[in-house]
Amino acid sequence: MKKLAILAAMALALSANAAQSIEVHKSKYCGxxxxxISYLKKNGYEVKVVNAETVGENLDKFKLDHGITDDTASCHTGIIDGYVVEGHVPLVVIEELIKNRPADVVGVSAPGMPVGSPGMEQGDDKDAYDVVVIKKDGSVESLGTYRGDKKVN
Ligand SMILES: [Cu+2]
Structure with a gap:
C-alpha cells in the first residue's frame, strides 16, 4: 500500500518534470x-530543429500538408504532440493547447512575423498581433490579440 503511494508520487513527479519536446521545421537561413527556438529552450522545451534545405524538404509544401495556408503562414513550423505551432507563438498559447488537447484542432499560428513577438524582439517595439487557432474543417478563429508574449485583448 505504502509502496504504491510512493510509486504514484514518483510517476506524478516524472510527468511534471518531463520536458515537452517540439520539432521545428525552418529554413537554415532563418534568424x-x-x-x-531559444525562447522555447529557455522555457524548458526540448527542441529538435529540422532545417528544410538540409533534408531536401520543401517548407511551403510541408506547411500546406500540415494545414497551414497563406493566411496563417509564418517562417517556421513546429510540431508538438501532433499539433502544429506556426510562427512566433507565445508559450502560454502552446501550453493551453497541449493541456487541453482539443480534438477538432490542427494547431495554432501567429501569422506573419509580428515585431516584438517571441523571437522577433526589436528593442522596445512591440506590435499588436493576432494568434489564431486552425480547425480541422479549415476554419480559422482568433484566440486574441497579443503584444510581446502577453495577451492584451
Ligand atoms: Cu520568424
Missing part, C-alpha cells in the same frame, strides 16, 4: 526562427 528569427532561431530566436523562437
Amino acid at each position: 528569427c526562427c532561431e530566436g523562437w
Whole structure:
C-alpha cells in the first residue's frame, strides 16, 4: 500500500518534470526562427530543429500538408504532440493547447512575423498581433490579440 503511494508520487513527479519536446521545421537561413527556438529552450522545451534545405524538404509544401495556408503562414513550423505551432507563438498559447488537447484542432499560428513577438524582439517595439487557432474543417478563429508574449485583448 505504502509502496504504491510512493510509486504514484514518483510517476506524478516524472510527468511534471518531463520536458515537452517540439520539432521545428525552418529554413537554415532563418534568424528569427532561431530566436523562437531559444525562447522555447529557455522555457524548458526540448527542441529538435529540422532545417528544410538540409533534408531536401520543401517548407511551403510541408506547411500546406500540415494545414497551414497563406493566411496563417509564418517562417517556421513546429510540431508538438501532433499539433502544429506556426510562427512566433507565445508559450502560454502552446501550453493551453497541449493541456487541453482539443480534438477538432490542427494547431495554432501567429501569422506573419509580428515585431516584438517571441523571437522577433526589436528593442522596445512591440506590435499588436493576432494568434489564431486552425480547425480541422479549415476554419480559422482568433484566440486574441497579443503584444510581446502577453495577451492584451
Ligand atoms: Cu520568424
